Amino acid sequence: MLTFFPTPYEDELWYGIITRYHIRSGNTYWKYTIQELFPEIKGYPRLGDTMPNTSMQIIAAQLPENVLSLRDCALRHSLFPFRMRFQPLEKKREYLQEFLDGENMQPKFLFTTKRNGAEMPLRSCPQCAVEDVKQYGEPYWHTEHQIASLPLCPKHLCRLVPLPRQNTMSIGQQLILPPKNLPDAVFAATETEYSLTEALHYMYTLPYETSPNLLSENLSTTIENAGFLEDGNILRQSWDVQRLYTALTERFGADIVVRCFGKHITKAHARRLRRYEIYSTEEYALLAVLLDIPPLAFFSGIALPLELDMKMRELACQGQVYTKARAAQLLEIREDQLLPYAKRFGIRPFWVQSGKPCADDKRQTYSVEIRLSAQEKEELDAYMAAHNMDVYGHALRYFMQKNIGDWKNNHTNERSFNNEN
Structure with missing residues (x-):
């Protein structure tokens, strides 16, 4: 005793x-x-x-x-x-x-x-x-x-x-005692060091029982928002591990990255990170700082928004007609990625799809020529620029569909009123 x-x-x-x-x-x-x-x-x-x-x-x-x-x-x-x-x-x-x-x-x-x-x-x-x-x-x-x-x-x-x-x-x-006379405190530090200190301290002070929330998938979302998905892996959402490792090294330096992640990140390691099966707290702290997300995102049940999903839905709800090239340009993705992303997000294509089969009564076989004054063309160009349109035919079709739709609704309401009276 x-x-x-x-x-x-x-x-x-x-x-x-x-x-x-x-x-x-x-x-x-x-x-x-x-x-x-x-x-x-x-x-x-x-x-x-x-x-x-x-x-x-x-x-x-x-x-x-x-x-x-x-x-x-x-x-x-x-x-x-x-x-x-x-x-x-x-x-x-x-x-x-x-x-x-x-x-x-x-x-x-x-x-x-x-x-x-x-x-x-x-x-x-x-x-x-x-x-x-x-x-x-x-x-x-x-x-x-x-x-x-x-x-x-x-x-x-x-x-x-x-x-x-x-x-x-x-x-x-060996006996190592904390020194009583340390050198003067040095307060100069980089923004990265401040952010990393904050992230590590947050994870250190959480209650012992706190574990990552597996349902929110916030790490996967922020990796995709930051552009670290591998090309051609829209559905599998595979990470571009080489670019991610390079970005980590550039941000934190090789010493800390090698000590935390090793000399490289394998695809298997990335998959385990995504599923929170890697138990190195420091790796997630470095990722939080690199991706500019609060450490709380790993543990919260509130899912962070996927930026491309939100942007694509916003364009789809505008009711405008886009060429495939223009839609891809606005979303900052390639044309061949439009349809895979739309399928993944459950969004109906809102751009012109060449070669798509359609019924006879839907075939666009008639053409109409319209002549504009210089002022009218200038106003049309300004309207199209403000609404992200780049094809005259699409702009005029939008005007036609909108006005004919309004006319049909008013005409239907007028007939219903006359029948009731």
Whole structure:
């Protein structure tokens, strides 16, 4: 039974709690503290992990009941909620319960860190360190600051300062204390860094139970709105992974993209991203910033609009006649894409379709010649430009259909009135 153990600070990293125990213990060397806390473990436990591990279970078992909550250790002093953000709710609950029941979760958590390779250096915020000393008398390692892709402190928006490791051994094998005298805070940052910090912080602070909404398909919608669909994949909605990877690299730099996504994005990876089957929270944060969508869109049940669908419906409702080329130009797509998109959205074609079979009474076999004055032609040209028309015949047919339709309605109403009287 341990005679004392530090009360964890708000959002304190588990490793940091152990280092504070070492300071209070009076032990001369770090290895003595490890032997004292983990007498049955040969070597060093994985204290440098940012995920829940057996060291938490061992410490909790040596303290009186209710002194240290194992649930709080997992949810407040590790990156467990953040790493599990895109897991289905059922799987989240299962993982948490297994950990609370004493299971070693390290094998299941390997997928959350396999791309990161070596441990990332611990990082501090100069402003947070000053505030910690004022409030607690000492600085401490904040859990959120250890998110590898987080460029700035979410509270102060200054750059996080990495602390160089003393040697090449793992973090758990050495004592690394947060420095009390950090360099002055640097507040200069890019808009991308501000946006990425905001997105990561939002995903970090959501309740543990929050999972992505699979019904809204907002990621697929924004990918298409941004023009990252592969040519010729209108119905399958396959992503152009090469262009997407290039855009990510140009926006964030190669280092962060390679660490999060790997050296390229495969089509299989893209399909799993689309279905929220990739559980790397940082990948979705980078996509949110690149696509300029709020992170809330991944979790909300409110579907974002598909811009092309809205634009095509708007044109179809105007009742105007367009050539195929003009319709494609207004929608900013190719002519051969018009019909596939119309079928996908359930919209009847509103452009002239050459070669389309029709009944004899619908055949356009008569021609009429009309002569206009210069002023009339100028007015007609202005009207057509204002209504996105580029063929005189289509404009005149629109006038005719509209006026004849009005005349028919008035004539029918007039006959009905006379019959009633």
